[in-house]
Amino acid sequence: MGGSQFVNPDDEQYAYQIGVMIAREGWILLNGGRASGIMEASAKGAKDNGGITIGILPVDDADWASQYIDIPIVTGIGMARNIINVLSSDMIVALPGSAGTISEIAIALKYGKVVILFRFDAGDWLKPFQREGKVYFTNEITELRALIKKKLEEISHNKKRCLW
């Protein structure tokens, strides 16, 4: 996740590289699905490298999806779809953004998800979540990849403990 308007070209380039990395790891990229900003850049990075992309659209028409989205999920529920983005993801990576991105980070934390902020400090309110191991900050894609791998293993380990 990240901004959809007035996006810094550097951030868009990073979003593309994160999409590349996600595809190469064999992970699925899920985002807001529209043809703008961080969303489109990350989806393009994933598609250019054979990844699978899912877009959770706010509108009620699949024609709004970015051309780099394989599977548009058409919700028609407006910004309420941000909850679905968050709940459907094992982990959230947030690039710089404004109110929309902040709301997604906050919703993710409310639901107990892990959020990794990439070159983005969204404020002091994140500190208690950082202490609990729910929020991480990184500036490098190699570090991001390592962090995602580690946290995915923990999630998968915790799930097993719940089931057995």
Place this chain on the structure above:
Amino acid sequence: MGGSQFVNPDDEQYAYQIGVMIAREGWILLNGGRASGIMEASAKGAKDNGGITIGILPVDDADWASQYIDIPIVTGIGMARNIINVLSSDMIVALPGSAGTISEIAIALKYGKVVILFRFDAGDWLKPFQREGKVYFTNEITELRALIKKKLEEISHNKKRCLW
């Protein structure tokens, strides 16, 4: 779509066969994602034949998904997720069901989608939609396949006309 409880074993068998057919045609199966009734049977049919399955879950936890669902979309919005099922599909196939299935058929028609009822007569209120070419009835899977193909071509043709 179709019933999730008290489902007739014949209907479950048909749901499985429809899942098989959808996978063999290379189409994506999207349903409500839970591990019961018509939903699970159709997803199993698709997965047993190499298909891709998407489940739009009403709850806020992916662990509720059927084991035959590849991609669980976790909405947390309860029965309101039925709107997403409908909007995300190019076409709706409805097997026998009760109030939940009727509501999905009605929502689909409200949004102008094509609905094919399989061995299911959901009432006289469908007649005006049948006259408009939005509702079809069939009892046979070969006929269902032909009907889906024909209507998909029309949708794709209409889309082109909109864009050009």
Place this chain on the structure above:
Amino acid sequence: MGGSQFVNPDDEQYAYQIGVMIAREGWILLNGGRASGIMEASAKGAKDNGGITIGILPVDDADWASQYIDIPIVTGIGMARNIINVLSSDMIVALPGSAGTISEIAIALKYGKVVILFRFDAGDWLKPFQREGKVYFTNEITELRALIKKKLEEISHNKKRCLW
């Protein structure tokens, strides 16, 4: 609830009279809130008689509410707001309508609500619900009022049994 387009003038007149009756009984009228069809007629009937009206709007702007709505609830979730209409009501009265109205009746029954159909037969799929005492049919406003009173007493009685 009831149709929003192509509404029979008789039905609109009945909707108005039902709004009048609801206001006189001191009940709150809740509907879809827009300025058309059965919705607007019933809200006008209630407001002309000092009632309170709530409108659950599909759009993201309160300016779409009918002038006869006191309290617009602005959802921005499109047709998914029909679930909120149903869940927020103690009882549903349905006048003739098409797919939108059918979907609301079906959602109400899925959630175990009582639905009274006024001069409207929405199909054979309602029969099992009629046998369970969840669906009623009536053609007269005096009978409708008596029926609502009786079912409200039962709901209130059942709630007490749950709590004690």
Place this chain on the structure above:
Amino acid sequence: MGGSQFVNPDDEQYAYQIGVMIAREGWILLNGGRASGIMEASAKGAKDNGGITIGILPVDDADWASQYIDIPIVTGIGMARNIINVLSSDMIVALPGSAGTISEIAIALKYGKVVILFRFDAGDWLKPFQREGKVYFTNEITELRALIKKKLEEISHNKKRCLW
């Protein structure tokens, strides 16, 4: 809006006083409707002074509403109901809270609403919105009342300009 758990007693007392003020001004109080934290305290303040209170519930059962809520709107859409809280309000007052409150502030700003933070600094990301006149900070109830009055007049003035 504000925290629902681990709420500082001072903040709860302020929430009560803000509820009192809202009722005395003849405004309607709308919040998340549950029986805890800032929500319940503000609703109690309003009800103790003859105000009207509306609660937008995340669950699918009205029995979860606080006893100080007059009109429970039952959504069944979980945390997605935060969007409805925001869209249905002319103005948002935010007391200290955690991720849930931050998400509501962010959603409100995304939709262009005015947000007044009461004894709460939710982070630097608010600064651009403060410069645009969408975010205000205050520590006193008399100042809060004056600010709400001023902004309500502006909203009402802008609406007229749109319509005429």
